Amino acid sequence: MASTLFASDFKPRPYWWEAYEPAALPEITLPKSARVVIIGAGYAGLNAALELHREGLDCVVLDSHEPGFGGSSRNGGMVSGGVNVGKRYMAKALADADAAPYLNDASDAFSFIEALISRHAIDCGWTRSGYFLGAWCKSHHDAMAHKVELLNRTARAEAYLVPPGQQREEIGSDYYRGGMVVGRAGHLHPALFFKALLGLCQERGIPIASRTPATGLRETAQGWSVSTPRGTIAAGDVLIATNGYTGDVTPALQRRVVPVGSYIIATEELPADLAASISPKNRSFADTRRVLTYYRMSTDGRRLIFGGRAKFGHTDPVETAPILHRFMTDRFPQLAGTRITHAWTGNVAFTLDEMPHMGKFENLHYALGCNGSGIAMMSYLGHQTARKIAGKSNRVCAFDRPEFPDHPLYTGNTWFLPWIGRYFRTRDWLDRRFG
Numbered sequence: 001m002a003s004t005l006f007a008s009d010f011k012p013r014p015y016w017w018e019a020y021e022p023a024a025l026p027e028i029t030l031p032k033s034a035r036v037v038i039i040g041a042g043y044a045g046l047n048a049a050l051e052l053h054r055e056g057l058d059c060v061v062l063d064s065h066e067p068g069f070g071g072s073s074r075n076g077g078m079v080s081g082g083v084n085v086g087k088r089y090m091a092k093a094l095a096d097a098d099a100a101p102y103l104n105d106a107s108d109a110f111s112f113i114e115a116l117i118s119r120h121a122i123d124c125g126w127t128r129s130g131y132f133l134g135a136w137c138k139s140h141h142d143a144m145a146h147k148v149e150l151l152n153r154t155a156r157a158e159a160y161l162v163p164p165g166q167q168r169e170e171i172g173s174d175y176y177r178g179g180m181v182v183g184r185a186g187h188l189h190p191a192l193f194f195k196a197l198l199g200l201c202q203e204r205g206i207p208i209a210s211r212t213p214a215t216g217l218r219e220t221a222q223g224w225s226v227s228t229p230r231g232t233i234a235a236g237d238v239l240i241a242t243n244g245y246t247g248d249v250t251p252a253l254q255r256r257v258v259p260v261g262s263y264i265i266a267t268e269e270l271p272a273d274l275a276a277s278i279s280p281k282n283r284s285f286a287d288t289r290r291v292l293t294y295y296r297m298s299t300d301g302r303r304l305i306f307g308g309r310a311k312f313g314h315t316d317p318v319e320t321a322p323i324l325h326r327f328m329t330d331r332f333p334q335l336a337g338t339r340i341t342h343a344w345t346g347n348v349a350f351t352l353d354e355m356p357h358m359g360k361f362e363n364l365h366y367a368l369g370c371n372g373s374g375i376a377m378m379s380y381l382g383h384q385t386a387r388k389i390a391g392k393s394n395r396v397c398a399f400d401r402p403e404f405p406d407h408p409l410y411t412g413n414t415w416f417l418p419w420i421g422r423y424f425r426t427r428d429w430l431d432r433r434f435g
């Protein structure tokens, strides 16, 4: 471990876990039957459970680890409505009319999470301070004009272009070729947000079984039989909410989501003036590179939380921390002497069409495929799926589509990710030089 990079109190675990670390819950007796069994206790699973409970449907939530063990306590905490969903449309120049329903629903996902936080007065450092997307090259900046217009029209994004000359008003860096701001965005403390959702479920007496993997699913005349090492549950419906941790219990869904490791570091506390100079408006940041980085200040404003695709494939976060540190100092040379206190990783779930999905496949409900951006989206899709199961949705969510593509050569083994990484790095290099 390079001692100049790592603080003496360095921990290879999420910084967020200093405030709340996922823990096993007191063991419950598994019910023999439940109207709905939810597999996966993250944002999607718990939001589904809360809505089912509100509609009077009994459910039980299973997680193979501690609830919140997955992406829901490890993420960057950056929340925006639709910017990433829109990416596919900007890149492939599909008709705006095709993009509009998705962007609309993505915008509703943002409204949903804002309302949830406000309704329950959730103390999770929610700050609606906007987001700056840095252009990696001039052509990316030129393409942003159309994106700004589309996002404002369909996703109420409060977006505007930032020319290179004004970039310093948004970010303490000259690294980008300008960028765009999305005003309707914010950040939160992901583990505290999760803790609050868990608390809401517990207050309502919703049974949650930790360290209880679903190990088998068998369709029956009444619905489903869900096997676990602690017994079998008869369920009317089953919701798969396993996102980047989807395994071979649902092989058909495993073939449709690609788990990709995302890596984050937290810096030691910065001097106040240095911290303020990094993010003068307390924005969240990401860039248009294919090997993307994303970052924001911690909820107390004292550390930089810096994430990205330091490696494609699954690696020890201690190994990727120096790579992230280099990415960080490329953007902020003023942080050259800043040390790392935490480094961690978690799985995001990519889909082959780069879109989130909810729906029913072989009679199983699912909410899957955050594509790296799921605090609002997976919460929303969990909620939407619960409304659908309860027969209460009065319109079809745009992400509820029959198509959920797979690929004949992908069965769950991600051997190809390092090759994609090499390809992305080459494309980034070419874009930066000639784009």
Ligand SMILES: Cc1cc2nc3c(=O)[nH]c(=O)nc-3n(C[C@H](O)[C@H](O)[C@H](O)COP(=O)(O)OP(=O)(O)OC[C@H]3O[C@@H](n4cnc5c(N)ncnc54)[C@H](O)[C@@H]3O)c2cc1C
Pocket (backbone or CB within 6 Å): 039, 040, 041, 042, 043, 044, 045, 062, 063, 064, 065, 066, 067, 068, 069, 070, 071, 072, 073, 074, 075, 076, 077, 078, 079, 080, 212, 213, 214, 215, 241, 242, 243, 244, 245, 246, 247, 249, 262, 263, 264, 294, 307, 345, 346, 347, 348, 367, 370, 372, 373, 374, 375, 376, 378
């Ligand atoms: C490093 C990182 C950074 C990210 N940054 C951001 C960000 O800044 N903004 C943003 O919007 N999104 C971000 N995301 C994505 C976001 O965290 C996820 O979209 C979201 O947490 C997904 O929630 P979920 O409930 O769908 O799944 P998860 O929270 O991943 O939960 C899935 C659960 O399923 C359980 N499970 C799996 N198989 C079984 C089984 N057989 N039986 C029982 N349980 C099972 C797992 O144990 C896990 O707890 C990030 C993700 C990561 C990993």
